Amino acid sequence: MEPTTSYKVNQQCAFCNETCTQGDTIVRHDQTFCCFGCATLYDVQNNLGGFEWSDDEISIEYKQYDLPEVFNQLVDFQNDKIYKVSVSLPEIHCSSCVELLEDLPEFDEAIHTSHVNFEERTLTVTVGKSFGLAHLSMLLDKLGYPPQFNVSKKASQKRKKTQTELLRKVAVAGFCFGNSMMFSMPHYFGLSILGDTFFAGLFRYLNVGFSVLVLAYPARDYFVTAYQSVLRKKSHIDIPIVLGILAIWIWSMYEIFSGTGFGYLDSLAGLIFFLLVGKWYQNKVYSRITFERSIHDFLPISVRRNNAGITDWVRVNELSIGDIVEVKNGEVIPVNGVLKSGKAVIDYSFVTGESVAERTAVGQPIFIGGKQTGSTILIEITEKQDTAKIWSAWKTPKKQEKSESHWTTIVSMYFTPLVLLIAFGSLAAWYFIDASKALFVFSSVLIVACPCALALSTPFTLGSIVRVLSKNEFYLKSSDSIEKLAEVDHIVFDKTGTLTDSASSKAIVIEDCLTQTQQAWVKSIVNQSNHPLSQGVFNHFKNIECIEVSEVQEIEGKGIQGIVDDHLILVGSAAFIGVTSNHTSSEVYVSIDGDVRAHFGFGNQYRKGIKSFFKSLSQKARLSVLSGDNDSEADTLKSLYPHFQTVRFNNSPNAKKAFIDECHSAGDHTMMIGDGLNDQVALHQSDIGIAVANTINGFYPSSDGILVANSFEKLPRLLELTRYSGSVLKTSLAFSVFYNLIGIAFAVAGSLTPIVAAILMPLSSITVVGLVTALVSLKAKKLRLL
Amino acid sequence: MKILVLLISVSVLMALLFLILFIKAQKNGQFEDLESPSFRILNEKNKTGYNAKRKI
Known part of the structure; x- marks a missing residue:
């Protein structure tokens, strides 16, 4: 294999001709490729292939997969000859990746089948037992797809399963809704078919059948939750829903079997259908992201x-x-x-x-x-x-759900008694006006006052906001976090890796004519220095072993020199090497025996647009910075934004947590923005913890969301959108109250004819759903997020 | 008018058939990955030239 170099520029892939934008590109044979898949397939096509690996290269992380207890936990299926395993490969990004990975059986005869799931970025392989999991991991790693096994994958599997079942329920409810609607149609339009007692009866009984099916399968969960809440004497939005469902169904049964009417069974099916769609929309999982990784996946x-x-x-x-x-x-x-x-x-x-x-x-x-x-x-x-x-020192305590109840729960707490009050009130009133109509009015009120629009507005508002956020690479663990995000008034940043771009300490090759031996010399020299730029050069030469150096001399602010294998090597600034440079950014030159052999550039340390980023964030929240580093950056930070509430350096993870606690006791709603593991305690402690990451597949315990580094500067606008959720919810609430008032007015007046109910009920659901989706997309467009 | 009985039963049965087909397809995992089949169709089968060697 040729040495590979990473560039961070937009170039066209030599194999698939796509513009290489995602992360690093691969350079091989002086060609740029967008991924290892393309590079390897290019080799195969041009007969440049040749891929060698040996068992000695297996690293600690991979070797542990061969331990029986770990192995048994990871594999999906095994017998004494073969095993089947699914592995997450975050690097998959194009068709070449799929092609290469599905050709895995070509690499070793022990690999029998290989199947990629692109949406989830996973690979499922069947492998002979002679080829262990550690070997498989190493092979994938060498191909450029470092595998991620998830020891704690059960949680995400469960989430996926509920979502699959929800979709099935939506399908069944939709089937019943559509058919029921069709058979109710002639009735609404007063068509002559009603005169035909045979068809009128047939349509009614078909509708009864569909309604029973809807109640038995798709609506089951609502009954279960409502029943459990009643047992625990807790208020829940599902209680009024179930009350409404039962009212509609029982009254419809009465009408149908007494032959007095046609019932509202199509509205019932429609209601459940819309409710389930809303639930599905809100819970839409982003299966590419795992929040459930634990320490066992890491150590x-x-x-x-x-x-x-x-x-x-x-x-x-x-x-x-x-x-x-x-x-x-x-x-x-x-x-x-x-x-x-x-x-x-x-x-x-x-x-x-x-x-x-x-x-x-x-x-x-x-x-x-x-x-x-x-x-x-x-x-x-x-x-x-x-x-x-x-491990216990590392373990992430489970984020405790605050017992603070959602406002819809509070609304439902007042909603149910109020509706019952109106229903019984009108029952009493009609008893004196026209006793024969009293029961009809009573049930009409219960039917029409169903809080369906109310129950729909929350999932659709939060769901569409989550959709916009994830389009902008801001992934939230649960849509409930949106309301917490909207409340944030104190944002605490970690500095290293969050405000600064850890990828920018990566060397950008401007010129590199080093042979592999010379690379080892340079690496050994910079290994002697603690300077960040030396570290950058050091990290640039991967997979190269260091060798002995002598007469090392580091000249502060200039560079480092030393002797390796009788060659004088200088690594440092242009002036140190003795060349003239017109670049302004940080640069490192390498000279060997007086010849300039390589030249690296380093990007800016702070993320792009950080000044305006702070400015726009500070309009709605106070800002603080906590850093684990020393205070050498204090002045730079001050020049970027002079009004930080607190700036602290040399903070240990526990000190960061203590700071969050201080803020909480001052009554702040905190958001901690940090990078994954080292901030985990603070991320956990804050009201909402967001991990900033270059890839979405790292280890982010106890964070409520992941913000991909590329979208970092969009954060003020993303927060603005979440703050908008409150007004969207209020607007939709106003609408559904408005519809309910009209409906109840009809019902109390005793004139809720089936046609009015059939128009009013779906209309209120559809307008509320349409309204919130439109409002959210309009706002997102305005904020340039869509 | 009696023809309606036939039409209705056919329409309900057809809707039911589609529902069953959907559930079956979902169970078979057809909706789990909507993207890779489109890549897979272009893949060249039985390539040689990887020349993979494993040293034990």
């Missing part, structure tokens, strides 16, 4: 033990004191111990939020959760590894 549970040169794999909890654990470049440290040998440059940003990697000298302690960058290190175990204890 390895088996390690590479290297006692006296013999390497084997053991479980972390089986390690004894004195064992030596080997950790390779890019792997997560799975144990607590002391450094035995090797150059430990450990990135603890997950744990502490500090972005500068920490160097640890031999004999110094090393802590679990860091990520080794650089060469292989050996860690000696000095204490018994108590995995349960370590």
Whole structure:
């Protein structure tokens, strides 16, 4: 395989001709490709193929998938010969990816079948047992699709299953609604068929059949929830709905079987159909995103033990004191111990939020959760590894649902008694006016006062807002978060990786004529420096081992020099190398024995448009910044936005949580915006926690939503849209109250003819649904979000 | 008018048939992934040239 380089520019893919915009592109044979799929297929087409891998390359993370207890949890099916497993591959993005991955059986004869689900970005494979899960993971990783197994995948599966069943219910309700409507039609138009007793009877009994079907299957959940709420003596929006449904059905049965009328069964089916569509719309899952990943998906549970040169794999909890654990470049440290040998440059940003990697000298302690960058290190175990204890420190407590009830629940609390009051009131009144009509009026009130429009406005408002947000790559875990977002008046930012663009510390290649050996020299030199730009260059050369260097000298503000393999290597600014440059951004030049061999650029540190971003956010909320880093950036932050409520540096995750608590006791509605794991405590503590991420498939425990970094600057506008939800809800509430008043007026007057009910009831649902969807899309268009 | 009996039963049965077909299709997972079948149709089958080698 040729060395690959990452660019971040818009170019056309040499294989599929699409514009490469999504994330990094691949450069191979001087051609740019949009993904590994395209690059590999290009190789195959031009007979440049050749793909080698060896079993030694398996990393700790993947090796643990072979442990029986993990394996059994991950696979969907297994017998003694084969297993079947679904794996999430977030990198899938085009048809070439699908083609390459479905050709997986070509790579090893143990792989029998391979099937991609593009919408969910998953791959389902059937593999012979000789080819373990760790091998499969490594193969996928080498192909450019690092797999993500989800140990805790049950929750998302369950969510998907309910949604599938909901869709089935919608289909059944729609079927009943359509047919019922058709058979009621002649009745509404007063067609002569009514005179034909045979057909009138047939249509009525068919409608009864459909209504029974609707009540038995699609509407079942409403009865269950209402019954449970009644048992728990709690108010719930489903109670008045069920009351209305029962009123319509019982009265219709009475009319039909007494031969006095035709009933309102089509309205009943329509009502349930619309209610279910609303529910489905609100719960529409974004199956590509998993919020349910747990710590077990992140921390390895088996390690590479290297006692006296013999390497084997053991479980972390089986390690004894004195064992030596080997950790390779890019792997997560799975144990607590002391450094035995090797150059430990450990990135603890997950744990502490500090972005500068920490160097640890031999004999110094090393802590679990860091990520080794650089060469292989050996860690000696000095204490018994108590995995349960370590995990409990990391475990994310479940976000507690605040018992604060939704306003629709409160409305329904008053709604039901009020409707009953009107119904009984008119019953009493009509008893004295015209006793024969009293019962009809009573049931009419119950039928027409059904809160269907009320029950529909919330799911459709929140559902359409969630749809707009996710189009702009802001994914919320649940649509209930929208109302919390609308209340936010204090926004707390994490600095590193949130306000600053972690991808911008990535080197952009301007010129690179280094051979692979020379790359190793340069990498070994920059490994000696803690400067962010050195780290950037270091991270640029992936999969290259560092070698011994001598006479290293770092000149502050200029660069670093040293001798590797008798070659003098200089890495640093243009002035340090001795070339002239007219670029203004940060640059790093590399010279070997006096020849300039490479030239890298680094992007701006803060995200694009951060100044106006702060300005527009500050109109509705106060802003604060908490940083795990040192205060070197204090002045820069001040120049970006001078009115921060609080700016704190050197904050540990717990200090961030403490700050959120302080805000809460001051009565603030907080939103924490941070990056995934290191802010998890604060994300969890805040009213709403949003993780900013470059990909949507990372590990974001306890966040309520994920904002993809590209959409970061849209945040003020996205928040504006969520604030609009309140007025949309109020408008639709006003509409449904208006319809209800008209309906009740008809009912109380004793003139709710079937035709009035048939027009009024679906009309109110449809106008409310149409109104909220239109209002939300108009606002989104105005905010340039659609 | 008696023809209506036939027409009605046919229409209800047809609607029922479509409902059953929908549920069946859903059970078979036809609505789980609406995008990849369109990619799959263009895929070349039985390519050689990956030249994959596994060193054990």
